[in-house]
Amino acid sequence: MTSCYKMNKLKKDFPIFNNNPKLTYLDSTATSLKPKSVIDKLVEYYSQYSANIFRGVYKISEKATEEYEETRKIVADFINARKDAEIVFTRNTTESLNLIAYSLGREIVDKDDEIVTTIMEHHSNFVPWQVLCLEVGASFKVIDINDKGYLDLELDDIKYKKSNIKNTYQILKKIVTEKTKILTLTYISNVLGTINPVKEIIAAAKKINPKIITIIDAAQAVPHLKVDVQDLGCDFLVFSSHKMLGPTGVGVLWGKENLLKEMFPFMYGGEMINEVYIDRTIFKDPPHKFEAGTPAIGEVIAFKEAIKYLKTIGMDKVREHEKKLALFCLKILRREFGNRLKIFGPIDENDRGGAIAFSFGKYHPHDIASILDEEKIAVRAGHHCAMPLHNRLGVNATVRASFYIYNDENDIERLIKGLKKVEKILA
Amino acid sequence: MSIYSELILDHYQHPRNFGKIDRPTKTAKVSNPLCGDEVELCVKIAKGKVVEAKFKGKGCAISIASSSMLTQYIKNKSELELKNLDKEFMIKMLGIELGVNRIKCALLPLEALKKL
Numbered sequence: 001m002t003s004c005y006k007m008n009k010l011k012k013d014f015p016i017f018n019n020n021p022k023l024t025y026l027d028s029t030a031t032s033l034k035p036k037s038v039i040d041k042l043v044e045y046y047s048q049y050s051a052n053i054f055r056g057v058y059k060i061s062e063k064a065t066e067e068y069e070e071t072r073k074i075v076a077d078f079i080n081a082r083k084d085a086e087i088v089f090t091r092n093t094t095e096s097l098n099l100i101a102y103s104l105g106r107e108i109v110d111k112d113d114e115i116v117t118t119i120m121e122h123h124s125n126f127v128p129w130q131v132l133c134l135e136v137g138a139s140f141k142v143i144d145i146n147d148k149g150y151l152d153l154e155l156d157d158i159k160y161k162k163s164n165i166k167n168t169y170q171i172l173k174k175i176v177t178e179k180t181k182i183l184t185l186t187y188i189s190n191v192l193g194t195i196n197p198v199k200e201i202i203a204a205a206k207k208i209n210p211k212i213i214t215i216i217d218a219a220q221a222v223p224h225l226k227v228d229v230q231d232l233g234c235d236f237l238v239f240s241s242h243k244m245l246g247p248t249g250v251g252v253l254w255g256k257e258n259l260l261k262e263m264f265p266f267m268y269g270g271e272m273i274n275e276v277y278i279d280r281t282i283f284k285d286p287p288h289k290f291e292a293g294t295p296a297i298g299e300v301i302a303f304k305e306a307i308k309y310l311k312t313i314g315m316d317k318v319r320e321h322e323k324k325l326a327l328f329c330l331k332i333l334r335r336e337f338g339n340r341l342k343i344f345g346p347i348d349e350n351d352r353g354g355a356i357a358f359s360f361g362k363y364h365p366h367d368i369a370s371i372l373d374e375e376k377i378a379v380r381a382g383h384h385c386a387m388p389l390h391n392r393l394g395v396n397a398t399v400r401a402s403f404y405i406y407n408d409e410n411d412i413e414r415l416i417k418g419l420k421k422v423e424k425i426l427a
Numbered sequence: 428m429s430i431y432s433e434l435i436l437d438h439y440q441h442p443r444n445f446g447k448i449d450r451p452t453k454t455a456k457v458s459n460p461l462c463g464d465e466v467e468l469c470v471k472i473a474k475g476k477v478v479e480a481k482f483k484g485k486g487c488a489i490s491i492a493s494s495s496m497l498t499q500y501i502k503n504k505s506e507l508e509l510k511n512l513d514k515e516f517m518i519k520m521l522g523i524e525l526g527v528n529r530i531k532c533a534l535l536p537l538e539a540l541k542k543l
């Protein structure tokens with residue numbers, strides 16, 4: 001466990017801990033904290049070259065444009081995209097998913113077609129597809145989970161880990177058909193923490209229907225483990241800067257170049273056109289075709305500092321650290337509270353990320369979170385934008401503690417102390 | 428100061444007027460889908476005054492305590508007096524400071540009252 005304490009040193013890079021020395025931040029699944037390098041870069045843009053991009057022929061506008069486009073390169077490299085042009089900047093994961101639903105979904109999904117997703121999705125990867133299906137009369141199919149918090153692909157734990165294309169194919173064949181135009185699913189659940197075998201699922205889906213469009217919601221994956229879009233074999237992959245140490249207001253849509261080229265723009269306006277006449281408009285090529293209007297320039301520019309920070313640590317180390325913390329937390333929760341505390345999601349730390357959702361005795365999640373807050377421990381209580389999943393689990397709300405690089409065993413020990421206080425106060 | 432004051436905890440652990448009234452004059456049910464909290468309020472009114480008030484519900488300590496205290500308060504109050512009850516009254520009655528998110532829990536029984 002020594003490495004966790006070593007990682008603890010990272011806290012000094014996050015100014016929020018200087019301003020709130022007692023803060024135990026366990027809500028990185030909602031949004032991460034920001035290192036000083038990211039904040040400094042924001043200040044650099046706003047104080048040194050805060051011009052608009054593309055339009056200016058003067059020095060500071062050129063500087064801003066270069067910085068903005070450099071982030072695109074760094075993002076492309078980070079997820080191993082074939083080309084920089086495959087990276088579209090949006091506002092967040094939600095916008096990226098809606099963009100795909102509007103620009104592609106509405107073009108390719110007709111009456112009697114199908115869209116397949118899962119019960120463990122965040123609302124942002126559920127509602128856009130549900131609404132699209134209702135509008136065009138397509139059928140909306142939802143893959144269930146089993147009692148252990150894995151996708152219900154009838155694979156037991158061991159098979160799940162080693163799940164190969166062959167048996168995933170047999171099971172997926174019952175859900176995905178030739179009529180399935182889109183398969184969209186999360187890489188890591190923001191509630192259960194489950195890491196889905198997305199590569200195997202995509203391969204199996206493409207075997208059933210080679211024309212299927214596959215979309216990965218990687219909002220909880222790109223911040224926490226190495227993601228390689230070419231290796232995964234998906235068509236689209238989306239995530240948010242703010243969950244991976246970067247600024248708010250920046251999302252990423254990665255898509256295969258040929259698909260982005262065929263798609264209609266999502267919004268029309270400045271920056272995204274080549275020529276406009278009274279009777280027609282010629283759009284730019286991707287990615288600019290999808291970036292209408294002035295984007296979050298400073299935020300995109302500062303986003304690259306977040307990626308640089310993560311690269312310096314190394315994504316394998318990030319994953320190792322979170323796995324260790326998850327294991328430690330799961331163990332100690334069980335030891336201290338036994339059956340009084342119910343953990344949702346896989347119990348094997350190899351199959352889960354650093355988000356742990358639980359219910360605790362008869363205590364209401366809001367009361368738990370409020371009492372923890374009085375101890376300066378920030379956790380989340382509610383349905384975490386995953387109401388269908390909570391209905392499936394048979395609970396209205398859960399408490400969720402989630403970890404990132406700046407957390408350590410100390411934070412978890414404080415959480416345990418806080419939970420003991422909950423029992424003391426409310427029992 | 429903790430929002431889990433002695434008064435709040437007392438009403439949470441021993442809610443007053445918990446249950447249902449036989450043939451109530453009015454009932455109202457509200458819920459907060461965000462956390463699944465529910466409050467069902469019923470009152471018996473005679474000669475323009477509340478003679479009995481009860482609530483049923485599930486939820487957090489704050490919403491239970493708030494419902495319990497409100498049902499105590501409204502007994503013997505006129506319908507006009509009920510109309511005048513507002514957010515500020517509720518905050519004063521509870522005697523605790525609540526943030527933007529938790530205030531919703533505290534106001535759930537008031538919302539039910541306004542729907543009566």
Ligand SMILES: Cc1ncc(COP(=O)(O)O)c(C=O)c1O
Pocket residue numbers: 029030092093094095122124125186188189190217219220240385
């Ligand atoms: C799995 C998942 N998908 C999508 C989102 C939405 O992200 P954003 O709010 O940045 O659009 C979240 C954020 O909580 C998430 O956890």
